[in-house]
Amino acid sequence: APVEQASDYVQQQSVAHMDETGWREANIKAWLWVVVTSLVTVFQVARSRGSKVVKSLLGDKWLGILVSDRWTAYFVVKSHQRQLCWSHLIRDFNGFVDRGGPGSRIGKKLLKQTKLMFKWWHRVRDGTMSRERFRAKTGKVRREVGRLLRAGKRCVGTKTAGMCAEILSLEPALWTFVDVEGVEPTNNLAERQIRPAVLWRKGCFGTQSERGSRFAERILTVSATLKQQDRHILSYLTEACEAYLRGEPDPSILPIAPSRRLLAA
Numbered sequence: 258a259p260v261e262q263a264s265d266y267v268q269q270q271s272v273a274h275m276d277e278t279g280w281r282e283a284n285i286k287a288w289l290w291v292v293v294t295s296l297v298t299v300f301q302v303a304r305s306r307g308s309k310v311v312k313s314l315l316g317d318k319w320l321g322i323l324v325s326d327r328w329t330a331y332f333v334v335k336s337h338q339r340q341l342c343w344s345h346l347i348r349d350f351n352g353f354v355d356r357g358g359p360g361s362r363i364g365k366k367l368l369k370q371t372k373l374m375f376k377w378w379h380r381v382r383d384g385t386m387s388r389e390r391f392r393a394k395t396g397k398v399r400r401e402v403g404r405l406l407r408a409g410k411r412c413v414g415t416k417t418a419g420m421c422a423e424i425l426s427l428e429p430a431l432w433t434f435v436d437v438e439g440v441e442p443t444n445n446l447a448e449r450q451i452r453p454a455v456l457w458r459k460g461c462f463g464t465q466s467e468r469g470s471r472f473a474e475r476i477l478t479v480s481a482t483l484k485q486q487d488r489h490i491l492s493y494l495t496e497a498c499e500a501y502l503r504g505e506p507d508p509s510i511l512p513i514a515p516s517r518r519l520l521a522a
Contacts, residue, residue: 258506258507259479259497259507259508259509259510259511260299260474260475260478260479260510262509262510262511263297263298263299263478263482263510263511264299264314266294266297266511267292267293267294267297267298267299267314267315268314268315268316268318268319270294270295270297270321271320271321271322271439272294272295272321272322272324272439272440273292273293273294273315273321273322273323273324274292274293274294274323274324274325274441274444274446274447274450275290275291275292275293275311275314275315275323275324275325275331275444275447276290276291276325276326276444276447276448276450276451277289277290277291277306277310277328277330278451278454278455278458279458280302280458280463280464280470281458281462281463281464282302282304282463282464282465282466282467282469282470283464283465283466283467285304286304287302287303287304287463287470288302288303288304288305288306288310289301289302289451289454289458289473289474290302290303290310290314291447291450291451291454291481292314292315292447293446293447293450293481295485296482296485296486296512297482297485297510297511297512298450298478298481298482298485299314299478299482300454300473300474300475300477300478300481301313301314301474302464302470302471302473302474306328306330307330308329308330308331308332308333310330311330311331311333311334312333315334319334319338320338321338322338322339322340322433322437322440323338323339323340324339324340324342324440324441324443324444324446324447325339325340325341325342325444325447326341326342326345326444327341327345327423327424327427336426336427336428336429336430337429337430337433339427339429339430339433340430340433340434340440340441340442341424341427341430341431342442342443342444342445343371343374343375343431343442343443344443344444344445345444346371346424346431347368347371349420349424350364350367350368350371351364351368352364352416352417352420353367353409353417353420354368356415356416356417358412358415358417359412360409360412360415360417360418363405363408363409363412363417363421364409364417366401366405367402367405367406367409370398370401370402370405371402373398374395374398374442375442377391377394377395378391378434378442388438391435392435392436395432395435399431399432399435402431403425403428406421406424406425406428407421407425409421410422410425450481453477453480453481454473454477457473457477478510479493479494479510482510483510486510486512486513488513493508493510496508
């Protein structure tokens, strides 16, 4: 029940980050998915890496902004409701450079524009540049990045051309963070939250049954969410076990109001 409440909670948030990584269930390939909001994180083990899992985690009535990489499953969310991860884009632009040829020059110019954009973004984050000023200064960068991607698309027959075309198909999702407050330009939040699960998988090699997968996703959801809220995990698990033995409702992992948190302390 607490995990179901957490799932309902993330579907109502204005911004969510998503990521997925390989998993094993009964020696069959699966994926561990994560959806992260500012105070609640939900994990799900699935045999699919497709859009049906995205729909399951976000719900049918998702109205927020999704921050993710360019994996095709996320195309189920409209581009104006997405923010592409610029950390992944930087890796792509470095790939343009490494492959050489005309695309290499384009990659170097894209990296230069990206560096300039992040320089200004960090000033927005530390309060030394207003968002209005940032929007104004970023306009030129947006136009130049678009021009360079279109130039890269004309590198016919190359991997660079195909990648530029793919990025351009999601062009509005490059700049959502500029226009919508509360949206980050990277998916680092989801990648940080999924990292402990990756380390666990390397040690235990996944799960041996569907029941094991349910345990894994639930305990990961609880531990990640409570850490976000600076709540004591062992105390919560103790309380949950005691509630079960007494036949009482499970304690919630949803955010505690400040006044209630003081009382709980």
